[in-house]
Amino acid sequence: MENTLAYARQMDEKDVLRGFRDKFYFPTFCDDVIYFTGNSLGLQPKSTKEYIDQELSDWAKYGVEGHFLAERPWFSYHENLTSKAAKVMGAKNHEVVITHSLTTNLHLLMVSFFRPEGKRTKILCEAKAFPSDQYALESQVRFHGLDPKDHLVEVAPREGEHLIREEDIYRKIDELGDELALVMIGGVNYYTGQLFDMKMITEKAHAVGAMVGFDLAHAAGNINLALHEWGVDFAAWCTYKYMNSSPGGVSGMFVHERHAEKPELPRFAGWWGYDKSTRFLMEPGFKPMFGAEGWQLSNAPVLGMAAHLASLDLFEEAGMDRIGAKRDEMTAFLEFVIEDISEKNKDRCTFEIITPRDRNKRGAQLSILAHGQGKSLFDALSKQGVVADWREPNVIRIAPAPLYNSFEDCYRFGQCLEKAIQ
Numbered sequence: 001m002e003n004t005l006a007y008a009r010q011m012d013e014k015d016v017l018r019g020f021r022d023k024f025y026f027p028t029f030c031d032d033v034i035y036f037t038g039n040s041l042g043l044q045p046k047s048t049k050e051y052i053d054q055e056l057s058d059w060a061k062y063g064v065e066g067h068f069l070a071e072r073p074w075f076s077y078h079e080n081l082t083s084k085a086a087k088v089m090g091a092k093n094h095e096v097v098i099t100h101s102l103t104t105n106l107h108l109l110m111v112s113f114f115r116p117e118g119k120r121t122k123i124l125c126e127a128k129a130f131p132s133d134q135y136a137l138e139s140q141v142r143f144h145g146l147d148p149k150d151h152l153v154e155v156a157p158r159e160g161e162h163l164i165r166e167e168d169i170y171r172k173i174d175e176l177g178d179e180l181a182l183v184m185i186g187g188v189n190y191y192t193g194q195l196f197d198m199k200m201i202t203e204k205a206h207a208v209g210a211m212v213g214f215d216l217a218h219a220a221g222n223i224n225l226a227l228h229e230w231g232v233d234f235a236a237w238c239t240y241k242y243m244n245s246s247p248g249g250v251s252g253m254f255v256h257e258r259h260a261e262k263p264e265l266p267r268f269a270g271w272w273g274y275d276k277s278t279r280f281l282m283e284p285g286f287k288p289m290f291g292a293e294g295w296q297l298s299n300a301p302v303l304g305m306a307a308h309l310a311s312l313d314l315f316e317e318a319g320m321d322r323i324g325a326k327r328d329e330m331t332a333f334l335e336f337v338i339e340d341i342s343e344k345n346k347d348r349c350t351f352e353i354i355t356p357r358d359r360n361k362r363g364a365q366l367s368i369l370a371h372g373q374g375k376s377l378f379d380a381l382s383k384q385g386v387v388a389d390w391r392e393p394n395v396i397r398i399a400p401a402p403l404y405n406s407f408e409d410c411y412r413f414g415q416c417l418e419k420a421i422q
């Protein structure tokens with residue numbers, strides 16, 4: 001690799017996904033924007049408007065009859081998304097449903113899959129999980145009359161380290177043994193970008209008889225997933241990060257097929273989870289749909305769903321294999337650029353990439369510790385059009401999104417970084 005514009009352009013020319021960049025709107029609030037926050041809010045596909053307009057005009061034309069007469073009837077609108085989302089998540093169709101929001105879905109799934117009983121009452125999670133996940137976990141534990149202090153067990157990085165060692169997760173699982181009810185971890189840590197071995201965690205947790213769930217907010221559309229094959233019990237993700245499906249957009253749920261037909265499983269139910277062949281008989285007594293759809297509460301928010309469908313069609317066209325291949329190459333190039341700039345300016349400032357250096361242990365995100373620099377460095381980047389994420393005291397999170405970022409973006413980021421240091 002070379003930290004030159006010529007090299008970056010040559011890589012862009014070879015990029016089989018380069019045509020996708022044009023399918024997105026880049027922010028225009030400043031000139032020459034470098035958008036590296038697809039891990040926080042993905043850019044808007046140009047096609048999104050068309051998908052939403054379709055529903056607005058069907059609503060105008062048909063009113064309530066749109067449930068059956070719309071081009072994509074609203075009654076079954078969510079079904080348009082299922083197989084496309086299942087492909088991205090490495091799941092079978094009946095294991096996936098698009099519905100609600102992420103934290104809502106985590107709660108609904110934990111209601112079913114965190115069932116403390118006898119000795120088996122504990123949840124294992126990552127230290128410093130995303131705040132919403134922490135609150136969800138704590139309140140689930142309290143909901144069962146238990147104290148999070150004793151029943152929420154965290155695995156943290158070792159003293160002086162940034163990443164969680166997977167061996168420490170496995171050891172904790174073994175230690176907890178038959179006290180462990182659930183392992184619930186972010187598939188990719190939002191802060192460090194560390195990707196966990198979900199297959200191995202699932203295996204280890206199942207070996208001691210625990211359930212396993214993952215929050216895939218930072219994994220969906222970023223990591224090549226195989227949820228079915230890995231045997232994960234459940235998962236939830238949002239679609240507005242790498243999946244570009246509108247601010248606060250709809251979320252997805254995965255429930256492994258081994259739980260597809262368990263009407264006895266406790267759950268918080270709503271009419272859209274009811275067996276659709278007899279849903280409108282509106283009879284008392286809940287009869288869940290087979291599979292993940294049995295966890296739906298409400299009829300689909302069609303406008304948000306339309307935004308997600310627009311994006312899923314792009315993912316289908318691009319394919320997760322090609323997205324994953326570009327992700328690894330582009331992130332490695334960005335890493336190279338940052339190290340080069342860091343080396344050249346080491347008497348002023350050095351950067352430490354705390355994200356794993358092994359590309360099998362990360363996705364698109366790099367989290368950078370800026371030694372000897374504070375927020376002023378970040379502000380100097382922002383002034384040059386770099387849209388990144390700053391976390392106190394000195395961490396910059398950046399994520400080149402394979403669908404719309406380019407190698408040239410990575411090169412230009414390096415130039416901005418060098419200027420910011422100086």
Ligand SMILES: *Cc1c(COP(=O)(O)O)cnc(C)c1O
Binds near residue numbers: 186
């Ligand atoms: C982005 C993110 C969330 C956001 O939850 P919402 O319910 O969509 O607001 C939750 N958890 C993690 C790990 C996230 O990265």
